[in-house]
Amino acid sequence: MLIYQVGAPILRQVAQPVDPSEPAVQKLAQEMLQIVKKKGGMGLASPQVGYPWQIIVIASHPNDRYPYAPLREPFVIINPQLISHTSEVETDWEGCLSVPNKRGQVDRYRQVEVHYLDIQGREKKEVFSDFIARIFQHEFDHLQGQLFIDKVPPQSLVSEAEYRQIVQSKMSATRRNLP
Ligand code: ZN
Numbered sequence: 001m002l003i004y005q006v007g008a009p010i011l012r013q014v015a016q017p018v019d020p021s022e023p024a025v026q027k028l029a030q031e032m033l034q035i036v037k038k039k040g041g042m043g044l045a046s047p048q049v050g051y052p053w054q055i056i057v058i059a060s061h062p063n064d065r066y067p068y069a070p071l072r073e074p075f076v077i078i079n080p081q082l083i084s085h086t087s088e089v090e091t092d093w094e095g096c097l098s099v100p101n102k103r104g105q106v107d108r109y110r111q112v113e114v115h116y117l118d119i120q121g122r123e124k125k126e127v128f129s130d131f132i133a134r135i136f137q138h139e140f141d142h143l144q145g146q147l148f149i150d151k152v153p154p155q156s157l158v159s160e161a162e163y164r165q166i167v168q169s170k171m172s173a174t175r176r177n178l179p
Pocket of ligand 1: 095096097098138139142
């Protein structure tokens with residue numbers, strides 16, 4: 001399945017709500033779960049694979065780019081609504097499967113309250129915090145036709161190689177500070 005890249009008009013469309021009982025919705029959600037696993041992504045939104053539908057996958061797991069990411073079984077979010085958020089904002093690094101080889105620092109709310117339908121169509125109310133709140137806000141933006149690069153101050157947009165150096169020096173600094 002093709003992942004659309006920045007410049008593709010589908011990434012700038014506003015996504016529409018869907019009915020989770022529709023076979024096409026189930027099929028796409030399953031395919032999106034497979035893609036994030038295969039690509040090692042932290043999340044995916046359906047416009048990235050060519051469908052302007054309100055479907056998100058969140059797949060938080062630690063890796064060498066995000067060593068602090070919490071581990072949670074990948075799950076599907078359908079028709080999400082952002083109900084409320086804390087006023088507290090955190091700045092941290094993000095990347096995107098639709099924006100190859102770029103990382104940038106984005107401000108996100110530290111906590112968000114979200115209503116959504118799960119893959120079985122059940123209504124869910126959940127509060128996401130920290131890294132998972134960040135993934136949610138990134139993917140939710142995709143459903144509004146927005147990309148993380150829209151929110152990155154130009155001086156903090158870096159290449160993947162530069163980003164890896166930044167993470168490595170931050171981690172070795174942390175190790176030096178251990179007793
Ligand atoms: Zn993205």
